[in-house]
Amino acid sequence: MKPGEHPRARTGTRPSRSPGRLAWRRLRADRTALITGGIMVALIAVALAAPLIEMLYGIGPSEQFQAELDDFGMPIGPAGGVSGQHWLGLEPGLGRDIFIRLVYGLRTSLVVAFAAAVVTTAVGVLVGLLTGFLGRWTDGVIGAVIDFALAMPFLIVALTVVPTLTQRFYGPRDAVPASFQVFSLVLVFAVFGWAIAARLVRGQVLSIRSREFVDAARVSGAGLGHILGREIAPNLIAPILVSFSLALPAYIAAEAGLSFLGIGILEPTPDFGRMIDRSLGYLQTDPAYVLFPGLLLFVMVLAFNMFGDALRDALDPRAEAGPR
């Protein structure tokens, strides 16, 4: 008899180590995950508390401080007017406070990224489950649609669809509300992003479906609901979580990119992409202006990405060792 074959000798009062609890423990032991997770939580907290921060800071995102600009519209003081009152200085030209605009920019960025990630993941999971399980011609048809969606050039479609959509609802001189800008961005991301999630889930479903525990359920007479809900879905949580957490930084970067190109979030809504775009005109005269939004965007995308990687390692420790 092998040692451990009969654990009857020992008592079974130890709490069970569910796969989820094991992953949680691995995540907590991972320093990268702790640091990047901490940064993520801090950024999200700042975004959520933006109005509170505004109250304490005493300056709003649209307030202009023309008096603190010189005759050429440049902020007076070191590093673009950094002072006790304006922690990260002022924007050249309009004289708005950079710190509070970054706080609200964080909000814009995270709202778009989370909304896009939630929508694409939800649609992708639904489609992936259906195609992976129904199989046959459903799989063929939706597979072709997925390939089609993945083949479309994202940037070109985004550059044409977003302005057209905006024109359809608002005249050329109307002010487009920020909510509509967010909506059209999320829509564009969803149209392209769902296919990636769907393909991932479909692959997972196909591989899990052929596992013998699904056969065992079928032999016992389990229906489609039991097999999908109780046998397959719990095994999908890990890959879905990972794809969600890696989609977030991608959408943060993509949102900033589209806004930088002028088709995402528009002035006066605070936004990283807009700020970086405006700052390019002052690269020589006020380099600090590009530094703050650029640095924050960089740190945010890096932290979210590294956390996603750490999460994947925690959920699937075998993936770390490379292909077996």
Place this chain on the structure above:
Amino acid sequence: MTEPLLSVRDLVKHFPVKGGTVRAVDGVSFEVAAGHSVGIVGESGCGKTTIARMLVRLTDASAGCIVFEGRDITQLGRRRWRSVRPRIQIVFQDPSGSLNPRQTVGRIVAMPMRVNGIRPPGGRQARVRDLLAMVGLNPDHDERYPHEFSGGQRQRIGIARALAGDPRLIVADEPVSALDVSVQAQIINLLRSLQRDLGVSFVLISHDLAVVRQLCHRVAVMHRGVFVEAGDRAQIFGDPHHPYTRRLLAAVPGGGPPRTRTQEQGS
């Protein structure tokens, strides 16, 4: 002999492939009496597993019939089949692949009762504990997950699940070939005691003659989709007629376990 528990007649399974068909199972017949066990041996790829899958209807037969408790289950409609289903169960080869890693052992074992709406007296949880004890596991471990058990213990969990629906027949597809030799013997002993105590019949599918010999009353030797020889255990092991059977017996390393040697010397 009274009517057999299971009677398989002219079972055929052809898989269409490019440029023709693969005749995985090509006209196979056998019977299993209640409380008795039949072993099907053969090399890998000979169609053994396809038979196992057809017996539990994971694969539909191309032709032939499978009569279980007097009813042809290849023809049963969905609703009728549901009532038969828990009484024919399967134990798989891979003890880790056949257990859902995200479910506790208690839920895995209770699954057949759950999907069939079986409510045993005393409740499902009590029944799960009984089943775990029956297969030699600690009943207190029903809250644990499959990865916390060894290979042999996982196979015991798979057997407990198969027993949950009170089966009359268990199809065991290579139940021990993924296990260490020392653990193999324990699992075979467990199957044997279940057969003795519960009167469960087994269709044991294996490439390992030694395994089949320990459990089965009758043995069928399969080669390329057909039975080349079938008979009582004593006849197959003591007096094989077909040359393929002889080759198979000769291939057992070292002439097989000691008992084989004495019998061969005797014959």
